[in-house]
Amino acid sequence: METVAATGEGTKPDAASALSPGTLAALCGVGKIFPNGVAAVRALDLDIKAGEFLAVLGPSGCGKSTALRMLAGLILPSQGSIVWREERAPGDLSFVFQEPTLMPWATVTGNVRLPLMLLGRDKETAAPRVRQTLERVGLATFAKAYPRELSGGMQMRVSIARALVTDPRLLLMDEPFAALDEITRFRLNNDLLTLWRELSKTVVFVTHSVFESVYLAQRIVVMTPRPGRIFDEIVIDAPYPRDESFRTSAEYAALCRKVSQALAAAVAKSGA
């Protein structure tokens, strides 16, 4: 069953079948011009392969968040189209924001249950799934806590649990760990990799950190400053599981240097 659920102009009915094998979704010539005239993204072509861990790396304000939001369907592209291999259904895609973005009036359980509730599942049928997801992110004992009682790292875990609770195929993450301290960020990086490997999700991870992108991703897409375009694509073929020994290896350092140079070149090219 190959159907199109795309937005914007120029979508052909057979667009989905034009996707190369193993592609989950593709951005085809996507551009975004905001009503105030700012061109955030221009002529973006990007294939997202099923099951991959893709990092989108770029300086602040390069439109990488905009691209992610268009992929999520939260904003419509001004040009181009987004093609999906299979018709999208609510809950098969989830989004993790820069901030934990939790409802402060609801408990951890209430926050994680939210997507299921919005999809029409009642409390009783949702409960086992919520509990199981909380266990997976190591928060089972905090089920009844309120967000304000948790540390920043734990709040982010709740946010990730909420994103996983519908068992989505695609996980979109918009600089989720940027506001955390380094120790917490490293731990969440490791936990995220474990989750990705165990649950075999597709992850698109937006970041401005070279080190984070190299540590996590199989493939890094480097974007230029506004209007954001793809400047370079670097494959990180270091094997998983990656851990602290990878983080301190010469291979990691060399890869970081390579990606840093690509990023610097991307910034220099736009003259910013």
Added chain:
Amino acid sequence: MIDRALRILLPIIALALAVLAWHLVVRIKEIPPFVLPSPGLVFATLISDWPILGASLATTLLTTLEGFLLAVFGGVGLAVLFNQSRLAEYSFYPFAVILQVTPVVAIAPLLLVYLSQPAAVLACAWIVAFFPVLANATLGLNSVDRNLVDLFRLYGASRWQILRYLKLPAALPYILGGVRIAGGLALIGAVVAEIAAGSAGAGSGLAFRIAESGYRLNAPRMFAALLLLSLTGVVIFFALTLLSQLLLRHWHESAQQQQA
């Protein structure tokens, strides 16, 4: 611990000293009761006149409560309507502002022409009290985390779901702030309308008793009625503060100060 004791004890001591000073001034200066009654006499009047004052208190309380409830539901309801429909907001918000900025004392005589007296008093209480609820609820409904709205949209939430599960809970601290103001204002609105109505010849609320006692130079009863009004205001304030604390204790910063 000492700080806590002081917070409770000091106001009581200060209040007792003030009453004592009042008593001594009346006693030493030999002020006649129709000018300034002593606190003892006010208290005695409160008890002896209770059949009249109690009934008046009940009348004023009922008006205040009705005006307050109408203000809360009307204010929140209107804020929700304005939030859902920009056309409704553009069309009707000016009316709300006009009602708010026109002094209620000036509106009361007009209302008494068109409405029966209890209805006019109630309308005054409502007019004064509803605007802070509307203004605060509007602010609250518009202060929702944009990312949370996006999250709800991502899972295909309906407008009703966004309102019920996101906007209203997020606006609750703001609404409760408006409600606390409205509680005091409903009393003020009721009193103002009763005084305006009192000069028209009817009525039986506490404010009417004050006006009536004023004409009769019955100062002790004036003070007794005034005391009841003050106590009513204080009780309303504390009741609404308590409600706010209970509803927000788990999650909102405003309800956390007590523990600090």
